[in-house]
Amino acid sequence: MRRGENGTFIWQRPDWPAWRLDYAPLIEPLLAVSSAHGRLQGRLDGVGLDLRQRVSLGALTDDVIQTSAIEGEDLPPESVRSSIARRLGVDIGALAPADRHVDGVVDMVLDATTHADQPLTLDRLHGWHAALFPTGRSGFGRTRVGDFRDDANGPMQVVSGPLHAPRVHFEAPSAERLPAEIARLLDWVDAPVTSSALHDLPALLRAGIAHLWFVTLHPYDDGNGRIARAIGDLLLSRADGMAQRVYSLSAQIQQQRAGYYAILERTQRGDLDVTAWLHWFLQALRQAVDEADRTLDEVLARSRFWQGWSHVAFNERQLRVLARLLDGFEGALNNRKWAALARCSPDTALRDLNDLLARGVIARDGGGRSVSYRLVMPGRSDSG
Structure with missing residues (x-):
């Protein structure tokens, strides 16, 4: 089986997790995202609460559907939209029947984005995982709900190819390392910005690193990608200071899913330099904000139509x-x-x-x- 560069994955390096990056190629995409987000925020400030809620409803619906689609799971759009509308108190007319599996994904995404100011604790992570698997099953098999994997069947690996000669795209740290590894990540997520290189990063870059860090640890039997994206969304919400989610990064990742997995694999086989990953992350984020701008145009057009023909x-x-x-x-x-x-x-x-x-x-x-x-x-x- 093929392993990472020099026979190691990044978590096996002696300097793990001393992330390194080159700011020079990241300055332009950072400024582009900040500028696009500022324009969007300015437009949202100029519309009423109802229209902002409509934009948020659309973005959250997209986020829930697409974060599951990335993992090959199709959720019914009307059930997702109805579940979010119930929780936000948005009137969309007839609601689809409740679906506890859909509700679990919605609860995780809403908790990450609307309560972003609350600490990211181990109990909270386990709660998200339990919400994703309300029946205790993943596909046709049982999964350890709200608890880390135990590696009873061998190391956690992402593989492809024939059974007699599989290619290992990634292997995660052993289960025995997870409590200490997750504790270190959670401490970093909630630590105040300091003068240390690991903490003194722009908020958008912290979101990208937290996403990569969690998915590299891969602490659960299933649901790791969805939880990693939820952690990224939590930090993005802290960065933009908006209680309402008005763009969907997961939708952009789903559109570029092959590129997403490719850049993750390259980074996880690398030397802890995350510049390329962060560049990809920022470009996807810029596209997500631009899409939200177009969504606002559509919401405003619908509002003008109904107001204009209200007679x-x-x-x-x-x-x-x-x-x-x-x-x-x-x-x-x-x-x-x-x-x-x-x-x-x-x-x-x-x-x-x-x-x-x-x-x-x-x-x-x-x-x-x-x-x-x-x-x-x-x-x-x-x-x-």
Whole structure:
């Protein structure tokens, strides 16, 4: 089996965990993230609480769904959105039934982001792990819930390839080392900034290092990636000082999952220089903030639409389909698609569309078999 560089992983080095980095290549991405976040914060300060909650609901929903998707687990979006809305007190209409597995992931993410000022303790970590596995099972097997792995079946390894010649991508420290290793990490996470090189780091870099540090220790049988990202989110929340999460780093990691695992593997086989990892982390974070900016645009557009057409009495079908269109309907809207979305007959769909056309809420493009419809935003011309 192939091992790390010089036969070691970073946690096996005698200077572990003396992280090293070169600030020069990190200055530009650090400034870019800070600038993008400042612009986003300024825009959020200019909108009402309800709109900020809508942005936060979208970001948290994305975060919960994508942090699980990274690990190959698909959560139902409506269940996730409903679970978060219940906890935030956001009215989204009909709620999906509660799902204790979904609720557990939501509880972890919300605890990390909305209570970021609270110490990160061992009990808190174990509580997050227990929330992820409410049935005590991971897949088809049982897992040690709220407790470290015991390595009864051998060392914790990430492997690929055939059983007769597996490739070891990573091997974690032995179970007997975990109590001391986790204690050292938790002390570092909550220690005040000092003049020492290990502590005197910009907050965004601390978030990146904490993420890498925890996933390297890999202390649980399962759920390590999700908890590592939650720790990163906790430190990001401390960095930006926002009680509401308005961007999803996990969504960006999921989009670049292959690159995420590749940079982790290279770093864990390296020499404790985390510059490349932090550069990747900051770029993903910048993309997450930019995506939140676009989400705010969409939330504001939806708000302007409903306010601008508040004098129009829509029927239930029209409300349902218009809301779907405002949420990012893909492709051209026609009579057949309206009927499918509204769950009505083609004749009823045509009446709905003609009613909205007459009121100016939608505009028609094309003709004959190729006719399609689009929303008219209040205050804009319906031509072209």
